Amino acid sequence: xxxxxxxxxxxxxxxxxxxxxxxxxxxxxxxxxxxxxxxxxxxxxxxxxxxxxxxxxxxxxxxxxxxxxxxxxxxxxxxxxxxxxxxxxxxxxxxxxxxxxxxxxxxxxxxxxxxx
Amino acid sequence: xxxxxxxxxxxxxxxxxxxxxxxxxxxxxxxxxxxxxxxxxxxxxxxxxxxxxxxxxxxxxxxxxxxxxxxxxxxxxxxxxxxxxxxxxxxxxxxxxxxxxxxxxxxxx
Numbered sequence: 001x002x003x004x005x006x007x008x009x010x011x012x013x014x015x016x017x018x019x020x021x022x023x024x025x026x027x028x029x030x031x032x033x034x035x036x037x038x039x040x041x042x043x044x045x046x047x048x049x050x051x052x053x054x055x056x057x058x059x060x061x062x063x064x065x066x067x068x069x070x071x072x073x074x075x076x077x078x079x080x081x082x083x084x085x086x087x088x089x090x091x092x093x094x095x096x097x098x099x100x101x102x103x104x105x106x107x108x109x110x111x112x113x114x115x116x
Numbered sequence: 117x118x119x120x121x122x123x124x125x126x127x128x129x130x131x132x133x134x135x136x137x138x139x140x141x142x143x144x145x146x147x148x149x150x151x152x153x154x155x156x157x158x159x160x161x162x163x164x165x166x167x168x169x170x171x172x173x174x175x176x177x178x179x180x181x182x183x184x185x186x187x188x189x190x191x192x193x194x195x196x197x198x199x200x201x202x203x204x205x206x207x208x209x210x211x212x213x214x215x216x217x218x219x220x221x222x223x224x225x
Contacts (some may be wrong), residue, residue, distance in 0.1 A: 004159070033212075042203055043160065043217030056212060091159050104150065105213065106160030 004108035020078045021111045025094030034093040125220040134191040141185040153200040189198030
């Protein structure tokens, strides 16, 4: 089964360093989402792509964050100049959107970031 | 802010039905009710969704009130592996889910 995969699963970095996470969605899913989850909270939406187009960004996505999905397949999320407050689980999800039908999102296992 | 409210925690005896309530009094006509669960340190897992009719799949049943202002997720025979945080979400077409803190379900032996 080729579900949503994320790499790496864990990342420890020092404050001020840049980090990049990768998400591989379910094949042929045209939508890809990024969420952030801190301890004890539900996931918070960051951004989503329809194919290669980034259609929405949350105000949580500061200018230190950038996401790409260059060929409409995998996506990367980069955090520049990491801060301790960036420590969280970063979740990726994908879905197949067809017309106006309701769609469920399928989540990956997440990348846990720890900023020291 | 999440458009749903759920109790923060619930207990259920193993083998019994777990009934998880969700209030969504401001739901609009084109919004669906989705349920996900998250087992510790894993990504959320889709359970079920519905618009106005009751729905059932191999995992659970979803009962939506006639006025659509609340719903109940039913796990008919809870097992220890059903211990998780359960999230109720309302969304049109499944975009940009807004998760609340969910209900932490503990299934007790």
